[in-house]
Amino acid sequence: xxxxxxxxxxxxxxxxxxxxxxxxxxxxxxxxxxxxxxxxxxxxxxxxxxxxxxxxxxxxxxxxxxxxxxxxxxxxxxxxxxxxxxxxxxxxxxxxxxxxxxxxxxxxxxxxxxxxxxxxxxxxxxxxxxxxxxxxxxxxxxxxxxxxxxxxxxxxxxxxxxxxxxxxxxxxxxxxxxxxxxxxxxxxxxxxxxxxxxxxxxxxxxxxxxxxxxxxxxxxxxxxxxxxxxxxxxxxxxxxxxxxxxxxxxxxxxxxxxxxxxxxxxxxxxxxxxxxxxxxxxxxxxxxxxxxxxxxxxxxxxxxxxxxxxxxxxxxxxxxxxxxxxxxx
Numbered sequence: 001x002x003x004x005x006x007x008x009x010x011x012x013x014x015x016x017x018x019x020x021x022x023x024x025x026x027x028x029x030x031x032x033x034x035x036x037x038x039x040x041x042x043x044x045x046x047x048x049x050x051x052x053x054x055x056x057x058x059x060x061x062x063x064x065x066x067x068x069x070x071x072x073x074x075x076x077x078x079x080x081x082x083x084x085x086x087x088x089x090x091x092x093x094x095x096x097x098x099x100x101x102x103x104x105x106x107x108x109x110x111x112x113x114x115x116x117x118x119x120x121x122x123x124x125x126x127x128x129x130x131x132x133x134x135x136x137x138x139x140x141x142x143x144x145x146x147x148x149x150x151x152x153x154x155x156x157x158x159x160x161x162x163x164x165x166x167x168x169x170x171x172x173x174x175x176x177x178x179x180x181x182x183x184x185x186x187x188x189x190x191x192x193x194x195x196x197x198x199x200x201x202x203x204x205x206x207x208x209x210x211x212x213x214x215x216x217x218x219x220x221x222x223x224x225x226x227x228x229x230x231x232x233x234x235x236x237x238x239x240x241x242x243x244x245x246x247x248x249x250x251x252x253x254x255x256x257x258x259x260x261x262x263x264x265x266x267x268x269x270x271x272x273x274x275x276x277x278x279x280x281x282x283x284x285x286x287x288x289x290x291x292x293x294x295x296x297x298x299x300x301x302x303x304x305x306x307x308x309x310x311x312x313x314x315x316x317x318x319x320x321x322x323x324x325x326x327x328x329x
Contacts, residue, residue, distance in 0.1 A: 243299025
């Protein structure tokens with residue numbers, strides 16, 4: 001399994017490989033994570049661009065003893081993901097075991113890989129980071145529509161008993177990240193294949209610090225139960241992560257750390273009225289916006305069963321959208 005580590009994954013621009021009777025050519029870098037390397041590729045026949053995620057865990061982040069388990073989950077997510085079809089999910093096209101480099105000429109690359117739809121655009125994270133006007137309302141048409149589309153994708157997964165595990169703004173892709181412009185495309189991608197326990201070595205060795213997390217993403221979006229008992233997470237864990245994501249979307253502010261997430265959890269548990277809870281968090285808003293934030297704060301419940309289901313939350317978001325932005329018949 002060590003032969004599949006990051007340092008042994010020698011992928012280069014121009015490498016040609018095959019999958020499902022199609023031939024592709026590797027292009028530039030999209031990004032790297034704790035589990036794999038993501039690169040662009042083009043279908044040599046059609047010229048269509050795809051994204052290719054190579055299984056190449058980084059021992060700096062992933063415990064070597066966890067490699068086999070992570071590899072099994074990578075394969076499972078690739079095969080299962082290829083069967084999923086939803087307009088708000090990044091489409092997984094194929095999974096290849098690539099045993100002994102069988103997909104590459106001369107076996108130049110031996111790592112398993114997943115071929116995915118390439119979404120050209122920006123992330124929700126980049127939209128949230130844009131400075132907004134001080135007088136801008138929390139409930140904008142743009143924010144509500146993005147929330148609805150992301151929740152539709154999550155509900156589709158949850159209806160099939162699938163837990164995403166890695167919901168965060170950086171994994172939501174938009175065709176446009178301009179303030180006030182409703183994106184034509186909103187897609188949730190990058191199914192999480194890692195678990196908190198995979199990082200045990202780096203945590204105990206002290207090499208995993210607040211400044212050394214680019215490989216595994218920001219841990220603040222992880223639910224309490226995912227951090228403590230990762231094997232026992234349910235779909236309600238995703239709702240905690242979605243709550244943080246949408247809190248950042250509606251407030252237009254990225255929470256700096258997990259400490260700020262705990263502040264929101266504490267505000268939710270206080271006996272104050274919703275206006276008082278929000279005031280303690282620096283939020284002053286209209287009664288309708290208070291109603292929305294009340295539902296979002298429920299997603300911060302420490303106990304998973306206290307959080308709304310994706311189906312119920314989607315219904316609430318659609319209700320507010322109809323109330324605020326759809327013309328009465």
